[in-house]
Amino acid sequence: MKIKAECFYCGNPATASCTTCGLVSFCSEPSHKALHYGHKKDETSFCFPFAVKRNSQLGRHLVATRDIKALEVILEESPLVIGPYISSNNQCLECFKTLDTSPHSCISCNYPFCSQECSQGPWHKIECSAFQKYGHKRDENDNDFYSIITTLRLLSLQESKPEFWNTIMKDMLDHNSDIQEYTPEKWTSYEETVVKKIQSLTKGNADTDTLTRLIGVIDTNGADLNLPHDGKHGKGTGLYLIYSNLNHSCVCNTKTINFQDRRIEMRASVNISKGEQICNQYVRPNKCTLARRTTIKNKWYFDCCCKRCADPTECGSYLGALLCSSCKSVVLPINPLETESNWACKGCSKEYDVEYVMGVLISVGESLEEATPYDPNSYEKILYDTQDLLHxxxxxxxxxxxKVAALIGNIPTSSFSKGMPRPAVERKRQCCFHILEVLSLVDPGFNQWRVQILSELTKTKLYLVNLDFNAGLADKVEVFKILQEQQVFQYYLAYNQSIFSRQSK
Incomplete structure (x- = not known):
């Protein structure tokens, strides 16, 4: 078999090729070869269909080594480290549960945990050994210690996994210069709460450059952990070696499953062609370009210039479009890649400055936040009030x-089981169809929101056809057709749940 010129992961000269797929080659570093293989439930291995590439425009990124079908597994990965946010507090260092007033303390270092089991967990052992090495034991009144934990765990890789440590220090991106320039107060906080505290703890054995580099790596590449949103858990972040190479696109081609054992699994959401870049999304796709680019700039310090951001219509979705106050035609940004760009009416050419647009977004956004949570009429009022303002x-x-689609039929005052007026059910169906039509343009393929909307739509169609049949307006053929649709959806739902519901395990 012909050996390809470079290692699929690091780009160094290759010494061998994969004998299974023949699509990638490896260098002499054994750990890089291991990154190419996943493992099925029966423990047999399979080849991941990607390679890490590099260029000046995209940096390190993933490309498909062959055609990939929708829902096919692209990557499975466990984290190099996990830990609490730098700004975390009052949570278990192992499982991230919120601590009560009488937490269990580690007998070696006196750091608090939710249980004795967690105090002996594998992640805590990392920093606990460092604490013991330097004779450190937490003072009972010290509650400002979460800031150093994740950085300490990452620092430990220098000795425990030197092959990955070298990759982190050499290749992983950080935005330290941007943090210093745009958010100097954040940088100062990092120096005070992380760098100086770790240097004091290690008696100067950790140098400033290394620590700030690690902080930047976590800040830029850390992925939120899948923790229950039950009010009983804090927040945590994880660093994944390969996953950190994924670039962002506002119309991506993957979906990521985050398991509670901290593993991730990335699958194709649509068909991906050989040689195509594999991307994910850093922000929710159902936001407008102005909101998405602002979030990306503030958190990741780059200006997204993907095809959706560059298109004033956002792939024909018009998710950010306003209506002209003069002629009611569509108002779009003149240059969507310029944050301060004026907006212009496509009908009468009237221009609006970005302050006006932001004011509209803030005002309507506040109305949504203040709406009565379980009252569909509260959200219908917002739709009525904005019909001449927003596309x-x-x-x-x-x-x-x-909100309207989710509430109608599913609350005590509007329930399928108790019977509902036809206009309300028709309104629910109308909303479902419209949502599917619009969001499919910017988030195509398999995803959770589509399953939720299809579920509501299926219930609605079945309810309506039963109404029509009982009223003599539909025959058995029409009822059978809807029942067939429901059966197909149940198969689709079961298949989708077999993949995505594993997040909770």
């Missing part, structure tokens, strides 16, 4: 329609 497809109107 019908605007993301804030879509958010209101999502």
């Amino acid at each position: 019908p497809n605007h993301y804030l109107r879509i958010e209101a329609e999502l």
